[in-house]
Each structure stands twice: as C-alpha cells, then as structure tokens.
Amino acid sequence: MADKLLVIEHDADTGGGIARYYRKKGWQVEVATSVEKARHYLLEDELNPHVIIADLGLPDGNILDYLEELHQQIDYSEWVFAIAADGDTDMERIDELAYDFLEKPFDQRRLDKVLKRALRASQTTRRLQSYSAADTKRYQLDAYVGNSEAVRTLKDMLRRLAEVPISTMIITGETGTGKGLAARIIHHTGLRKNGPLVELNCAALPRDLIESELFGHEAGAFTGAKSRHRGLLEQADGGTLFLDEIGDMDIDLQTKLLKAIEDRRLRRLGSEREITVDAQIIAATGINLEQAAAEGRFREDLYHRLSVFCVTLPPLRERKDDLVEMLPSIVAEYNAKANKHVEIVPDEVWEKLLSYGWPGNVRELRNVIERCVLLSSGEEFPIRWLQLEENCTPGSAKAMGAGASRDTITIQLDGSMSLDAMDSHIIQTALQLNSYNIAETARVLGTTRETLRYRIQKYDLQTS
Template sequence: MGANSKEKKLTSDILIIDDEADICLLVEGLLNDEGLKTRTASNAEKALAEVTARRPSLIILDIWLQGSNMDGLQLLDRFVRDYPEVPVIMISGHGNIETAVGAIKRGAYDFIEKPCELKRLNLLVEGAARSARAQRRLDNQTQEQNNKYSIRMLVGKSKAIGLLREMVKQVAQVPFSSMIITGETGTGKGLITNILHYSGTRAKGPLIEINCAALPRELLESELFGYEAGAFTGAKKRHRGLFEQAHTGTLFLDEIGEIDLELQGKLLKAVEELRIRRLGGEHEIDVDVQIIAATNKDLQHEVSLGKFRQDLYHRLNVINIHIPSLRERLDDLPELVLLFIAENNAKSSKNI
C-alpha cells in the first residue's frame, strides 16, 4: 500500500462488517498484509458492540448485511449520526451501484464492489485516512476558534454589557437566517459576529467576511456572487463568490449601509431565495448561509432618505443586536484595561 506511516496509524483499527465470512476474510487478509489491524463483525448487533467497546478509525460495511435487525444503510445512518468522525466505506455487490451512490449521499466516504480489488481498496483506505485527518484538523481549528471567540470575551459588569451578553448567548443557541448588528465604529461588531458563529449551530462551517465599503460596486458584486471565465475583461477562470464560499456557514457583510441601491436589489434576491447566479453564468446555484450584516449607520433613517431599500432592511433585520459604545459602559473600563494589557503582553512577550 502507498500509505505513509501517518495514514497507517490513522487506519490502524479497521472494523469490517459483512454477513459473508469469506468477504470478511478476504478484506481482512488484504489489509493485514499491508500492516493494518482489523476486526470483524457479521451482523449489526455485533458491529454496534464492537464500536461501543472501542471506536474504530475506519469502518468497511456491507450494504445489505442480511440476517441482522438493521441492514447496512440503516447501520450507516447510525454511524453517521453517532460517530461522524469515523469514515465508512460501503461494500456493494454487482448491480448495486445506484444504492451505493445513495449511501454516499447519506454520509458514506465511498464504496467498493465485490469482489474487492486490492488496488481499489488501498486507494479508498488511504483516502479515508486523509479525509479523517483533514476533518480532525478542521475540528481542532474550530475548537480553537470556539475557545478564542467565546461569550467570555464580552467582559464587564455594567448593565449594558450584561444585556448584550445575555442576548448574544440566546441568539447563538438558535439557528437564524439573517440579522443586523449596529453600533459605532470600534464597538466590536466583528467580535460579536465571531462569537455568534463559533458558538452557534454553524461553527463547523466557514465564516466569510467582507467590508462592503472597501470595494467599488463592480468589484463587490463579483466578489459576492462570483463569475465565470470570460464574464468580463480579466476574468480568465471561474471564481466562486463569497456566498458560495460561505456555504453551510456564515457570511458577514460589514458596513452593509455602503452598498449602492442597484446592488442592494441583487443582494435582496440572494437573501430571499438563498440562490445566486455568477456573473456570466447560465445557472442559479443554491447556497445555505446565515447572513450577519453590520453597520454604524441608522438604516431606518437611510431607508427614509431613499438610500437603503426597505425590503432588504426588513429581510436582513430578522434579529437586531445593538452594541453599546464605551461611554455607555464606563464601569467596564477597569476590566477592559486589564484585558488589553494581557493581550498586549501575550503578543509582545512582555510582562507589563
């Protein structure tokens, strides 16, 4: 096998689940010859007992698994639900390709047909090891961000920060489609966004940020929605926009009040339908994002002046969080000063 030592270590405990003893022996023999440790189970009950006793690094599972109280697909659903970090490779017989593809959609890593070919099996095991390692790395990064951007970052004992802390805590616990965060420049709108994302239901998804005031209208549109090759001069290859990049996560639109009215109309359609079309594209693309918009402007006043679309405002303003200025929370200054000193000491390796 071309697996390096790290990949072998990651797949050193493989559980093979198949009601056919000869298939178990075949797969077990192929993997043992490559220096990998394996276990076998002939039915769902034994498989669940094995996983409960010791979580495997990889599962190879027969699709049908006859003679059990659960077939392979039902068992797959159980593994995906209870052990999402463990990759599952399905074993399918000839003529079961459609079912095997369906298993991938339900969460399986991939599938292999009977009789198992050594080369194909090796490639799948190596790929599953890399996938598991990447997922662990992502989970670790997410956990680091969770620790960095927690509700504890909202320090202070003033009434204003207490109310803000309670609201952020409540909002983070429920899924939402969109929200607006308001507050003066420097009050921490970006910090609140990070806390909401990494403490919320989409913490494992990406957090994509853009400052809408930093880009001209045409460039902002192409960044948000992406473009196809040849869509305009200089568009040499396809570019996925920020809506696509934020799929399953959060899109943070800072300084939302700076977007011009024409682009606001296109943004409204994307927010309403969760569907976008790249510049120069022929097809619409579904996206699954929650949107956090931030501004230091009074958007209701902007609406009354005709500078911000009322329909976009109401679509975004499902939840509204206002961040108090420092002058509204002077009682928090002593704690904030200590926090800033500690952060500066950590960055500069000093002890002030």
C-alpha cells in the same frame, strides 16, 4: 495513534483482502461481515473509526437503516459506501450521507484516493471539535470586556439569545467593534454550541469562488474541480454559519442563499440532488442593510429573512470607560505571548487613550497595545509607541494621515513603519479618500478589485 478503518463487508475474502492491504499501510482495521457485528464494533467496543467502508448488501439487513442509531457514536467518521454497479440503490440517501461511494469490484487506486481524502476530512473535523471545546470556555459572555451601560445592555441581549433557537440574525457595527467575537459568543453559549461553527468573509473572495465555498461542488463541476467539495453551508449542518461582511455578497448569489435558508436544502454545483441542511445563520455587516435594500444594493427579502434578531455593537468612542478593564486584559495577553512584563500605565498614557477617537475601535486598540507591549523594554507602558494624534476623529485629515489629499499620501520614512504597515496605510487612506468605494479605490491604486479585497482582508482594514 493509528488511523482506524472499519470494513463492513459480507464477503469475508473481500473484507480480509482490504484489511490486509491497509494494515500494511499502518491502519488499524476491523472487519464486520454483518450489521450485528458492525453495531458491536461501533456501539459496544466504541471503535470510533476515522473511515468506514460499508457494503449495502449484508445478510442481516441494510446498514443505511441503522445510521441514525450509529451516528450518535460516530459523529466524526466518514462513510464510503460500496454499491453494486447494477444494483437497486437509494442513491439520493447515499449522496446525502456518504463522503463518497464506489462501485464494486473496487479499483484499488480509486479506493486509495477516496480513503486518503476521507481520512483528512475526519481528522479535520476531530481537530475542529477539540478546538471547539476549548472555544466554548473561551467565548463566554465575559469575553466581551466592559462594564459600561452599552456593554451591559449588549450582554443582556446576548444572554437572551443563548436561550432561544435562532434561525437567522444580523450583527451590525463599525469595523473593529467585535462582530466576529459576538457571533462566536452567541454560538458557544447558545443551543447549537455542540455543533460546528463555520465562518466565511464575503468580502474576501470573488463571486464564483464564494458560491463554490458556500454550496460545494461535485467533481468535474468546473475546471479544476477534481473531487467533491462539501460547501460551508453543508459543513455547518447542526451548528452555525457566520457570514461576515454579507453586504458585499453578489446580489445574484444572495438569491441562492435566500432559497437555501428558506428551504433548508441546497444543491452542490454540478449535482442533480438536493441536500438537507439545518444551520443557524449569523450575518454581520458594517453597512446599513435596510438602506442598502432600499437602494437596490441588497435583496430586501433576504434582509427581512435575516433580521429575525438584530444586534448593534457600540463603537469604542461611546464606551471609553471600558478602557479601564480592556487595557490591562489586553496587555496581560501580549505580555504572555511575548514574555514581556509591562505592569505600569502612566497617567499621560491614559490621557492619550481616553482623548483619542478610536476610528478603528477595539481592533485598533489591540493593535496599538500589541505594538507598545512588543516594543517595551521594562515594566512601564511606553508612550512613544502609541503614535496617536490627539483629537483625532474619523474622517478628519489627521485620521487619514499627515499630508493626505485627493492626490497624495505622505509617509514618514524614519523606520517607524514596516513595509506591510505602509501598504496597509496607503490602502486604508485611499479607501477613505474614495468614500470606501472598492472599484474606484482599485482604479486609483492601479490594481484589481480582487487584489484590493485580498489586502483589505489581510490587513483587517476598515471598509465603511
């Protein structure tokens, strides 16, 4: 299917020239010389173009006055406004609505670059929307598997949250309990399910990069900023912004986030104009934010602004009865992915699963099941690949790995662990031995905090 372009231009020669140029490049192009014709293409013919080049000086009105009506049909089109260099233009409104703007007469190379980027943005938005439709079916309440009392209480709370408008909320729980899953369920079952869901892991990026990702930037705002970037807050407008591991966000950046939440406005880096945004904020953390606020490690005012609603996820060790439902579901998932046929779970396997402490919670359970299914050779769940130690509990010597101490970590070189698994094990053990202090762990491993955070994110490691 050809990429679609609508040119709204009162001058027939200019519009026709643009149309001929881009038709040769494979675009499907339509030209409207008035607001009336533009409305016809967008509302009656349902053209649904990827990109719209719009001249503001039309004979029968200003296209800006019709955007609210038109946006109902073209949610996933990107606007590029053509403005006169010496004209009286409402630049604040254009800056809020447009992907970009160009002065007339057009510089063809500049127009090519802008349309290429606008097309990419439109295609990305459309793909995300199609994924979102599938996710809406995937992330229903039943996606949180279990029937224990703790899970029933949690689902009842999630069901209530789906029926009310949420401005901000916090999801707490140990690493691996499913905070991301809970956030997606809240979004896809809630009042904002038709809007975008945008996610950011605050522990995965350094402070300056998080600021740029969160608030966006203008071209030239800093070295390497070659074009305008819409921040994640702006991308989440009308939907949900999920901030995972918010406890790791730089405290100065927390101030800027608080202001954006309170005012529902933000300013891109390098911009003089503010942009209105309306997104619900879901923050997740594995630390006690109230305690962190009392100790000065987290802004107290931001904590109180976020904690309009607070949901705490139960650890797996407190709901082991749910393994009866979870195990078959996860086994079936990996059977389908790997074309395996595991159907029988011996009693000995159940005994080990039910007696284990599960310090990594559901994430650890999924990893264990994935390994066993992938290495299986028949219908029986292979006990040899469980690699669990009985009576293993968080914080014990066994949980950290045999032979672990303040100065040494022992790894069996018997082929049972891949290089990535060894790397992951070393980092996780070092974190535990250093009380999850990122700076100290980075020091003893001889690396930087940024590199350590990257590997923690890569391997989904426990950080508290």
